[in-house]
Amino acid sequence: MSMVKITNLTKKFGKFTALDRVNLEVNSGEIFGFIGPNGAGKSTTIRVLLGILKATDGSVKIFEKDAWDDAVEIHKRVAYVPGDVNLWPNLTGGEVIDLFVKLRGTNNKSRREELINRFDLDPTKKCRTYSKGNRQKVALIAAFSSDADLYILDEPTSGLDPLMEQVFQECVMDIKKQGKSVLLSSHILSEVEKLCDKVAIIREGSIIETGTLNELRHLTRTQILVETKQKITSLEKVKGVHEVEGTDQGLLFQVDTNELDNVMKHISSFGILKLESAPPTLETLFMRHYEGKATSVDSGVGGAN
Amino acid sequence: MAKNLMAKTGHLSRFILRLDRIRIPLWLFGLSFFTIIVPIAFRDLYGSQQERDAMAETMANPAMTAMVGPGDLTNYTVGAMTTHQMLLMTAAIVGLMSILLVTRHTRADEEDGRIEMVRSLPAGRLSYLNASLIVISGTSIALALIIGFGLYALGIESMDLGGSLLYGAALGGTGLVFAGVTAVFAQLSENARGTIGMSIAVLLIAYLFRAITDVSNETLSWLSPLGWVTKTEAYTSNNWGPILLMVLVTFVLFIAANYLNAVRDLERGFLPSKPGRSYASRYLQSPLGLASRLQRTGIIAWAIGLFVLGASYGSIFGDLESFFDGNDMYEQMLVQVEGFSIVDQFIPMLIIVMSLASTIPALMAINKLRGEEKKGRLEQLLGRSVSRTQLMGAYLMIAVFNGLVMLSLSAIGLWSSGNTVMEEGLSFGMVYGATMAYFPAMLVMIGISVVLIGFLPRMTNFNWIYVLYSFLVLYLGGLFQFDDWVGKLSPFGHIANAPIETVTFMPLFVLTILAVGLMIIGFIGFNKRDIEG
Ligand SMILES: Nc1ncnc2c1ncn2[C@@H]1O[C@H](COP(=O)(O)OP(=O)(O)O)[C@@H](O)[C@H]1O
Ligand SMILES: [Mg+2]
Numbered sequence: 057m058s059m060v061k062i063t064n065l066t067k068k069f070g071k072f073t074a075l076d077r078v079n080l081e082v083n084s085g086e087i088f089g090f091i092g093p094n095g096a097g098k099s100t101t102i103r104v105l106l107g108i109l110k111a112t113d114g115s116v117k118i119f120e121k122d123a124w125d126d127a128v129e130i131h132k133r134v135a136y137v138p139g140d141v142n143l144w145p146n147l148t149g150g151e152v153i154d155l156f157v158k159l160r161g162t163n164n165k166s167r168r169e170e171l172i173n174r175f176d177l178d179p180t181k182k183c184r185t186y187s188k189g190n191r192q193k194v195a196l197i198a199a200f201s202s203d204a205d206l207y208i209l210d211e212p213t214s215g216l217d218p219l220m221e222q223v224f225q226e227c228v229m230d231i232k233k234q235g236k237s238v239l240l241s242s243h244i245l246s247e248v249e250k251l252c253d254k255v256a257i258i259r260e261g262s263i264i265e266t267g268t269l270n271e272l273r274h275l276t277r278t279q280i281l282v283e284t285k286q287k288i289t290s291l292e293k294v295k296g297v298h299e300v301e302g303t304d305q306g307l308l309f310q311v312d313t314n315e316l317d318n319v320m321k322h323i324s325s326f327g328i329l330k331l332e333s334a335p336p337t338l339e340t341l342f343m344r345h346y347e348g349k350a351t352s353v354d355s356g357v358g359g360a361n
Numbered sequence: 362m363a364k365n366l367m368a369k370t371g372h373l374s375r376f377i378l379r380l381d382r383i384r385i386p387l388w389l390f391g392l393s394f395f396t397i398i399v400p401i402a403f404r405d406l407y408g409s410q411q412e413r414d415a416m417a418e419t420m421a422n423p424a425m426t427a428m429v430g431p432g433d434l435t436n437y438t439v440g441a442m443t444t445h446q447m448l449l450m451t452a453a454i455v456g457l458m459s460i461l462l463v464t465r466h467t468r469a470d471e472e473d474g475r476i477e478m479v480r481s482l483p484a485g486r487l488s489y490l491n492a493s494l495i496v497i498s499g500t501s502i503a504l505a506l507i508i509g510f511g512l513y514a515l516g517i518e519s520m521d522l523g524g525s526l527l528y529g530a531a532l533g534g535t536g537l538v539f540a541g542v543t544a545v546f547a548q549l550s551e552n553a554r555g556t557i558g559m560s561i562a563v564l565l566i567a568y569l570f571r572a573i574t575d576v577s578n579e580t581l582s583w584l585s586p587l588g589w590v591t592k593t594e595a596y597t598s599n600n601w602g603p604i605l606l607m608v609l610v611t612f613v614l615f616i617a618a619n620y621l622n623a624v625r626d627l628e629r630g631f632l633p634s635k636p637g638r639s640y641a642s643r644y645l646q647s648p649l650g651l652a653s654r655l656q657r658t659g660i661i662a663w664a665i666g667l668f669v670l671g672a673s674y675g676s677i678f679g680d681l682e683s684f685f686d687g688n689d690m691y692e693q694m695l696v697q698v699e700g701f702s703i704v705d706q707f708i709p710m711l712i713i714v715m716s717l718a719s720t721i722p723a724l725m726a727i728n729k730l731r732g733e734e735k736k737g738r739l740e741q742l743l744g745r746s747v748s749r750t751q752l753m754g755a756y757l758m759i760a761v762f763n764g765l766v767m768l769s770l771s772a773i774g775l776w777s778s779g780n781t782v783m784e785e786g787l788s789f790g791m792v793y794g795a796t797m798a799y800f801p802a803m804l805v806m807i808g809i810s811v812v813l814i815g816f817l818p819r820m821t822n823f824n825w826i827y828v829l830y831s832f833l834v835l836y837l838g839g840l841f842q843f844d845d846w847v848g849k850l851s852p853f854g855h856i857a858n859a860p861i862e863t864v865t866f867m868p869l870f871v872l873t874i875l876a877v878g879l880m881i882i883g884f885i886g887f888n889k890r891d892i893e894g
Contacts, residue, residue, distance in 0.1 A: 144475060
């Protein structure tokens with residue numbers, strides 16, 4: 057069953073088009089990663105999903121209900137953590153958690169306590185004294201301690217330290233075990249790689265890639281660092297080679313994963329002294345789209361000295 | 362559908378009430394207390410009808426009508442006197458309360474990103490707005506009832522139950538109307554400052570429009586919500602019509618706010634916010650430049666406001682002259698000071714109001730330093746090569762300059778319109794000099810803010826209470842026959858009432874030295890303490 061279904065969503069702010077015919081689908085039990093650079097439109101998409109912004113065009117459904125018209129019904133089963141958590145300065149963290157949980161209508165006291173311990177939050181402090189990370193913890197605890205079917209998390213770890221990021225990832229895995237769905241927007245790629253079943257990449261308001269991680273890896277490049285006896289010549293001319301760069305350790309370049317075989321044949325003829333390869337990561341895919349067009353560096357230097 | 366738009370409004374109302382569990386009772390207590398002690402004071406000070414009639418006669422002139430509104434001067438009972446002297450002024454303060462409370466839970470919460478979280482919960486789209494409207498409506502009604510029954514409980518003969526309840530209702534009704542005005546501006550403007558600024562502008566215009574029309578054409582006063590307040594004529598003819606009008610207008614404004622809220626996106630407004638520059642202009646690249654850029658719009662708005670305030674006061678001088686012209690009895694009664702015209706005698710009172718009003722933007726300018734600190738923005742400047750002395754110096758310079766400009770503009774406003782309407786004209790030097798005499802007192806107020814920011818940053822806002830105190834004792838001091846020292850507790854009480862009294866050098870010099878001393882102490886404190894969020 058599809059939990060979220062966005063079809064041809066367009067959102068304009070005045071004349072500015074923030075989202076241009078976005079399509080996206082999150083199925084039941086899926087953890088869906090939503091990545092893209094700053095200002096790409098992740099938060100805007102999420103706010104339309106929550107009925108906070110009204111779509112200019114297109115259809116947006118959660119649990120097969122309309123995100124705008126049936127917002128109140130939908131929100132009973134949705135938990136949200138905004139990218140920028142802002143709280144009432146005069147209330148304590150504990151009070152805010154209770155408010156959110158109570159308004160959502162579900163209540164799980166024991167889980168609340170457990171989460172406060174796990175995230176190491178002092179719930180008796182006033183929100184004005186909390187750092188960004190602590191405010192984020194408040195929103196995360198409120199979200200994870202409510203019994204929702206869909207969790208919408210907008211860059212939820214941008215203020216957390218690595219230890220807390222770990223706790224966050226455990227919480228997401230717990231939810232997944234219970235068969236619930238998550239829409240996780242992020243620019244921390246390792247996190248998305250670890251957690252998500254599917255990924256969509258958005259850039260300047262349009263989805264440019266979407267699919268499972270395996271599907272997307274086909275599009276990625278492997279990074280190679282090689283040191284050879286003789287200087288490698290005309291490497292840029294070999295099909296599938298990108299961004300050649302001479303470094304102290306040797307020649308650094310990227311290869312389209314499906315051209316790997318040819319390229320290795322080419323460089324082995326120069327006598328390999330050292331070869332390091334980095335696995336295809338989302339990072340490289342991401343960078344490729346970030347930069348728009350790949351810039352090939354014009355340097356033919358390499359080889360051992 | 363409609364039910365869903367408002368889902369959980371009750372929950373949120375209780376929540377907002379909890380957030381304001383100290384603020385609202387404080388407003389209610391302050392307003393009720395000051396309202397209820399007034400008739401007690403009047404009863405003691407003006408016990409006999411004779412004394413009250415004498416007071417009524419000093420009130421029967423256009424200048425007083427412009428200040429406090431019309432009243433029933435023919436039957437000046439304690440009740441009628443309270444309504445005449447206090448109701449309008451109190452209503453203006455109630456309006457201010459509404460503006461501040463409503464902005465807090467509409468645009469301010471939205472601008473700070475707190476409504477986003479609420480909107481992701483199963484609460485309706487319009488719930489938070491209506492929750493805050495319910496809370497302010499409840500506050501207004503509570504105020505009306507507390508004051509209504511409170512005044513009646515005094516057991517003063519001329520203050521019957523009907524009149525007392527009407528008095529309270531006029532105040533509560535004003536609270537409602539300005540809640541509506543603010544709720545609409547909260548939809549139009551994209552930020553809380555704009556919402557407060559525009560709502561206060563409406564309040565000020567309502568006051569001034571009423572001042573001018575009460576003198577020239579009372580029917581036109583029906584166009585001003587503050588005009589309705591005095592039209593209730595509580596304790597005399599007890600006219601409930603204006604209350605009905607207030608409720609109707611509030612209803613319309615609430616609906617308009619709901620409609621505007623429903624058709625706009627979260628965190629957006631309707632007033633155009635033009636894109637800014639992508640590079641900082643040369644003048645912005647210093648603490649002084651930044652501080653003044655941040656306050657530019659506010660400074661311009663206040664400058665216009667103070668000029669208009671002065672000009673409105675000046676515009677009644679013509680009426681004042683012709684009113685007294687050839688009326689020997691009045692001239693006798695007002696204990697003429699040798700060689701001064703009737704206008705000269707009213708000028709000091711107007712100038713006190715103008716100088717205190719000019720102090721508000723000056724204090725806002727210096728207190729902005731604390732505001733920026735609270736929002737955590739100072740760290741970014743101090744983290745660069747800006748010293749604390751430089752930073753505070755920039756804000757202080759703006760505050761001082763701001764006060765000087767505001768004071769000058771109000772004087773120019775008073776002079777220019779007064780000069781036009783008076784037969785023999787008005788001396789610019791006299792008006793300007795008499796106004797400027799208050800500048801040292803204003804500097805002392807700024808100095809106090811500097812000390813508070815330097816040593817007790819959390820108490821910065823307490824300086825406003827001192828401003829309010831100064832206003833009450835100087836403006837109402839004569840009416841309540843306070844002892845001299847009560848007025849002298851305010852720096853403004855040390856300034857001579859030019860042109861009737863002569864301005865001497867000494868008090869101004871001492872006040873200036875005091876102000877400079879306070880500022881130096883404040884700088885020392887600011888250089889020593891922690892910067893906190
Ligand atoms: N209320 C708004 N008014 C005008 N433009 C907006 C508004 N909100 C977002 N935008 C613009 O829409 C684009 C997408 O923003 P956003 O969704 O916040 O990006 P992301 O979350 O991916 O960083 C940005 O260019 C941003 O400037
Ligand atoms: Mg974002």
